[in-house]
Each structure stands twice: as C-alpha cells, then as structure tokens.
Amino acid sequence: MRVVVAEDLYLLRDGLVRLLEAHGLEIADAVGDAPSLVRALLAERPDVAVVDVRLPPTFTDDGLRAAIEARRAVPGLPVLVLSQYVEQLYARELLADKAGGVGYLLKDRVFNDDQFVDAVRSVAAGGTVMDPEVVTKLLGRQARQETLGRLSGRERDVLELMAEGRSNSAIAQRLFVSEKAVSKHSTSIFAKLDLPPSDDDNRRVLAVLAYLNG
Amino acid sequence: MGRGFQVLLAATLVAGLLAAWARIRADRDANDVPTHLRHLGWTLALALLTVSFLATLSVTFAPYGARAWMVVVAVAVVLTFRPWLAPRLVPAGLILLGVAGLVLARVYAYKIAGSESVIPGGAPVAANRGTGQYLLLAQAYMFVFLGGWLAWHSGDLVLAKGRRLLGQVSLLAARAQFRALLILPVALMAAELCIPGGFHSAVPVGAWFLMFLAAATIVLRCWPSTAARLAVTGVLFLGLSGVVLAITFQVGTAPSQYGPFVLADRGSPALIVGEALVLLGLGAWLVPQTFQSARWLLGLPPDLELTRQVQQLTESRAVVVDTAASDLRRLERDLHDGAQARLVAVGMSLRAAERLIPVNPDAALALVAEARETSARALTELRELVRGVHPPVLADRGLADAVRALALDSPLAVHTQIDLPGRVPAPVETACYFAMAELLTNAAKHSGARDARIEVRHSDGRLRIEVTDFGLGRADPAAGSGLAGVEKRLAAFDGIMAISSPAGGPTIVVLEVPCALSSPKTSTY
Numbered sequence: 001m002r003v004v005v006a007e008d009l010y011l012l013r014d015g016l017v018r019l020l021e022a023h024g025l026e027i028a029d030a031v032g033d034a035p036s037l038v039r040a041l042l043a044e045r046p047d048v049a050v051v052d053v054r055l056p057p058t059f060t061d062d063g064l065r066a067a068i069e070a071r072r073a074v075p076g077l078p079v080l081v082l083s084q085y086v087e088q089l090y091a092r093e094l095l096a097d098k099a100g101g102v103g104y105l106l107k108d109r110v111f112n113d114d115q116f117v118d119a120v121r122s123v124a125a126g127g128t129v130m131d132p133e134v135v136t137k138l139l140g141r142q143a144r145q146e147t148l149g150r151l152s153g154r155e156r157d158v159l160e161l162m163a164e165g166r167s168n169s170a171i172a173q174r175l176f177v178s179e180k181a182v183s184k185h186s187t188s189i190f191a192k193l194d195l196p197p198s199d200d201d202n203r204r205v206l207a208v209l210a211y212l213n214g
Numbered sequence: 215m216g217r218g219f220q221v222l223l224a225a226t227l228v229a230g231l232l233a234a235w236a237r238i239r240a241d242r243d244a245n246d247v248p249t250h251l252r253h254l255g256w257t258l259a260l261a262l263l264t265v266s267f268l269a270t271l272s273v274t275f276a277p278y279g280a281r282a283w284m285v286v287v288a289v290a291v292v293l294t295f296r297p298w299l300a301p302r303l304v305p306a307g308l309i310l311l312g313v314a315g316l317v318l319a320r321v322y323a324y325k326i327a328g329s330e331s332v333i334p335g336g337a338p339v340a341a342n343r344g345t346g347q348y349l350l351l352a353q354a355y356m357f358v359f360l361g362g363w364l365a366w367h368s369g370d371l372v373l374a375k376g377r378r379l380l381g382q383v384s385l386l387a388a389r390a391q392f393r394a395l396l397i398l399p400v401a402l403m404a405a406e407l408c409i410p411g412g413f414h415s416a417v418p419v420g421a422w423f424l425m426f427l428a429a430a431t432i433v434l435r436c437w438p439s440t441a442a443r444l445a446v447t448g449v450l451f452l453g454l455s456g457v458v459l460a461i462t463f464q465v466g467t468a469p470s471q472y473g474p475f476v477l478a479d480r481g482s483p484a485l486i487v488g489e490a491l492v493l494l495g496l497g498a499w500l501v502p503q504t505f506q507s508a509r510w511l512l513g514l515p516p517d518l519e520l521t522r523q524v525q526q527l528t529e530s531r532a533v534v535v536d537t538a539a540s541d542l543r544r545l546e547r548d549l550h551d552g553a554q555a556r557l558v559a560v561g562m563s564l565r566a567a568e569r570l571i572p573v574n575p576d577a578a579l580a581l582v583a584e585a586r587e588t589s590a591r592a593l594t595e596l597r598e599l600v601r602g603v604h605p606p607v608l609a610d611r612g613l614a615d616a617v618r619a620l621a622l623d624s625p626l627a628v629h630t631q632i633d634l635p636g637r638v639p640a641p642v643e644t645a646c647y648f649a650m651a652e653l654l655t656n657a658a659k660h661s662g663a664r665d666a667r668i669e670v671r672h673s674d675g676r677l678r679i680e681v682t683d684f685g686l687g688r689a690d691p692a693a694g695s696g697l698a699g700v701e702k703r704l705a706a707f708d709g710i711m712a713i714s715s716p717a718g719g720p721t722i723v724v725l726e727v728p729c730a731l732s733s734p735k736t737s738t739y
Contacts, residue, residue, distance in 0.1 A: 060610035084600075084606070088622040092622070137622075
C-alpha cells in the first residue's frame, strides 16, 4: 500500500514515515507544504494520503484545502487528515462530497499505532473514519436529542462507534459482544432513526454521519 | 371628531402608559437603573405625544386624526418590539412634530390674514382665532426643545453604554447631528423670509417644506459639522432679525405692508420678541459648543465631550491592559499546573522505566504506557488552552467560518446568517469571536432555549452582530460578570452592546464595532 505523507515539522514527518513503514506500508512521497502535496497526490496517485491540516505556505488550513482540491481532481482519492484540534466545520467539508475514503483524526491518535494504522487502511479501502471527539460533539447536539433519546444505552454506544467509522467486527470486539448482536443493534438503530438499512459498512457510516450532521 | 374616536385615543394612551409602567417595574426589579430612567423618559415622551395629539386633534385638524392615531400606534408598536430604537425615535419624532407645528402656526396665521377661508379640510378658521395660534406655536417650541432635551439626555444614557444616536458612534458627531437638527426650523423660517408675498396659498408651503427638508437632510448627511455651525448661525440670525422686526413693527404703519412677515397676524410684538429672545439665548448657548474657537475666545474650559472621551478611553485602556495581564497570568498558571507538570511526570516515568528495563521489564512497560497516556492528557490540555487564547479556525479561516464552527459546537441549534465580504481586523475578530462564544454559552446555560440565531454583517464601516436566543428572557447584565465583561472588552474598540431581554424572551444582544474590512485572501494550489 503506497502512502503520501504531508507534514511540515520534520520530526513529526519522520516519525509518521517510520511508523507507517514499520507497519509494512510503502511511502510514495513525504512532503512539507501544500503545493508539493497537490503535486505529489496527482503524480503518485497513492492508495492513501496522510495530511496535516496546518501546512505552509500560509500555515492555516492549507493541508485541508489541498486535500479537498486534490479530491476534486481525483474523486474519492483517500485522504486521512490529521490535526492538533478537530473542528466539526472541517469534518463537514471533508464529508461534503459523500465519496468516502475520508478520515479526520486528532494527531494524538498516532500514539496508539495499531489503531492509527487500522484507520489508514480503512480510509485507503474507501471507508470513513471520524475522531471520537467529533462524534461526541455531533451526538451532543440539541437538535437530535429527541430522536437519539429513543436509543438504548447500548445502541448509543454502537452508534458512536459506527460514526467513528468502525466495522461491525471492530465494534463487536470493542464492546465485547458478538458480531451478530452488533448487527441486531444497528438494524434497530437504523429503524429508530428512519434511515434506510444497509449491509455495506462504508455506506452505513456515511448515512449515520449525514444524519447527525443534518 | 367623533366621541368614539376620542375614546379610542384615550384607550391607546392608557394602554401605552400601562405597558410602559410594567416595563419600568420589570427593569426596577432587575435593578437596571439606566434602562429604568430611559423607560421613564419614553413614557413621558409617549404620554406628551399622545396628549398633544389629543389636544391638537380636538382643536384644529380633525380629518388628520386617523393618520395621527396611526402614527401613535406605529410608535407604540416600535417601542414595544424594538425598544432600543426609542431613544432615537422619540426625540426625532418630537422635533419633527415641533417643526411641523411651526410651519402650521405660520400657515394658519397667514390664512387668518388672507381671508375667512378654512385650513384645507380643517375647522373654520374664525372659530380658532385667538388661542389656537398661540397654542400651536407654544406647543411647537415645546416639542422642539423637549425633543432636543430628550435627545441630549437619552444620548447621554445610551452613549454612556456606547450606543449610537442618530447614526454615529462618536459622541461628538452625535451631538453635532442633534444640533444640526435645528437647521430644520431655521431653514423653514428662512424660507418664510425669502418667499415674496408669504405663504398665501397652501401648495407652495408643501413644496418649499419638502425642498428645505431635502436640502437640510443632504447637508446633515454630508457635512454634519457644517450643518451644526450653519444651524447655530441661523438661530442667532433669526433671533436678531426677530428683535429688529419687533422694533420696526413698533414704529411701523399698517401691519399688512410688511410683506412676507404679516406681523399683525402674530398677535403682538411681544410674541416676536419672546421668540427672538429664546432663539438668541439658544444660539448663545450653542455657539461655544459648536465653535471651538469661540470657547477659547470666551475663556471657557475645553470641550466637555472631548474631556469625557479622553476619560472613557483611559478607562477602556485600563480594562484592556488589566485583562491582558490577567489573561497572561491565567495562561502561565494553566501551563504551570497542567502541561508542564504532566511533562515532568512523563520524564520521571521514562527515567524510572529506564532503570526498570533490565530488572523488571513488565513494570517498565507499564510505566512507559503511563507516560504515553500522560503525554496525551498534556496534549488535550494544551489544545484547550490554545482554543482559549486564539481559536484555530479563527486563525485559519477568519470570523465567518469561526462563527459557523462555533454554531456547530454549540449544544443549541444555532442558525447563522453571515455577510462579510472581507476579513475583519485581527483584534476585532478575536474580541467579537469571544463575545459571541460567551453569549452562546450564556444562552445554552441560562436561557432554556433550544434555538438561537447569529447574524453578522458589515455595513457603513461597522460590524454588526446580533445574537438571539429563543429562551425565557430576563438576561441581566448585572447578574454575572459575563455580559459586563463582553461590553468592557468591546469598549476597547469603541464597540458597543445593547440587550433586549423581556420576560418570556427572546433575548437579543446586539454588538456593534466600527472597523474596516480588508480584501479576502483566496488562494488555490
């Protein structure tokens, strides 16, 4: 699996490259600013890009904008965006094209390298990965409290993990229940939220996020 | 005028007074003294307005009664739903009414002189001869001065809270405009003097009135300070000319020979002298305030408003310096007790792990895991700290997107309507962002609202922010430090805050900060 890494701080870039290589991923290119990121993405066509939000030249949200622009040129180009902070606004913008293959995580998530690499692989496979912090805020919004109140505690846990982009088996592992129980819960959640049921993990995540964002 | 109509008017008046009284009581309960006073002023004005309408209607122009009543209702509606407009509307209305009275008194006078005709649509002139004209003149002057007085004092109260009066943030400019309002009667009286033959027919009156109104409005808009000077000069000139006319009249011959000024119709020269003296006095009082050099010549102390502005600036600067210092202290403390302490813990855990590796690898592993968790917590704390210092989205995208992000993060359903064609200056942006964050937090905590709305727009060199929550209302700036803090911080940018929060809601907070927008940065890769 070929990865392009974009991070302006040398130490962090080097660390990311080593971490990904240690897990058997191939680094196609490692760049330090937004214009070279766009060039690398279009030239290398990697399986996935790991991009820091804040990059030169303006040190604002250049990484995010470069990623969105590259995805406009190459629809569905998998991008995992890393940031020191997560914003629902940016999450929305990343999810806006509804193409999947998007991730948005806090940089600290790198500390748990297994989970992080899982996220990278999941995004590369067209999945959607959202940071738990984004999901917590989405679930906390007043507008959705009425319908969300109809969910049982367990169903809420499942919904939360689903919104983070985890597969049924991952959720089952996390909650120490069987995969069958998870799929039962998810059917019930979809019924309670009036969402069309779907067996496809990716489409299910997008549906849940679209619902929470709405 | 029908009796039923009079009863209707009286009922309106009583209802208006009762509503105002209820508001005053509510404000007194909230211990909001300035609002309390302001409402008292409005009630007074409203009462006077209505009483005068009643009086005028019964005497002269009954057919206009319906329209006058509509105006009263409109004013009452505006006062109820847009109370912050009252300090601007009421004085302006009074002054306009007074000016209209001046015109009418004169038209009326000429009508009497000219023939036994009637005022268009009005009562027979003969019946009103005598007191009617004096009443109208006296009432007109009372309105102009009462309006001026109210504008002045509501201006003080409102502008002390930093609000605009007649479209200007600056106190000086507001006063200049108020003074300039005097140009209206002056212009009208000047017109009277200029027209050969006087106002003998009703049509030219309207035309001249409109023309001078237009001219005065243009001068007011474009050159407020020049308008103020012109007005003051005009007042003095009129006063002088009145004195001269009175004297001429005394020695004059047949009254009707004095062309436009048909002096006989004024009743007696005493009225002219009285009017002239009032105008002279007013002019003499306004001259030192309008012409700075006159103050100096008269040996008066420098402009009181400038002195006050300097004091206000000193105060707001002190607040800013103080806030900046305490913010830095808080930052230092948070770093010291939070992230710094955690990093020390990480270092110690790692050192201990180092020693344990050869002896007890399992314990060492546990320590390393602990160090990792501690560093994650340190990161979280730093992130929170950074948000409090300067929110990242604000740095990345500017105010518009930062407000959208704020709305998304709020537990309330917040609708945003943002119209910013450029970037707001960084310090203003930050102050406004934190102000809105504070207001939203307040709304979420105390109002019991589920929905809120934020409107941001920029026009006429001012950034205007309106935060509305559809909760229980009765937000009290005196109750917590939050709202007061917002106001103080905005004051550093000559910004202002106004709150309307009746019991039962909604709570509307309006912030206004004068600032210019820079062109937006747009770039693609």
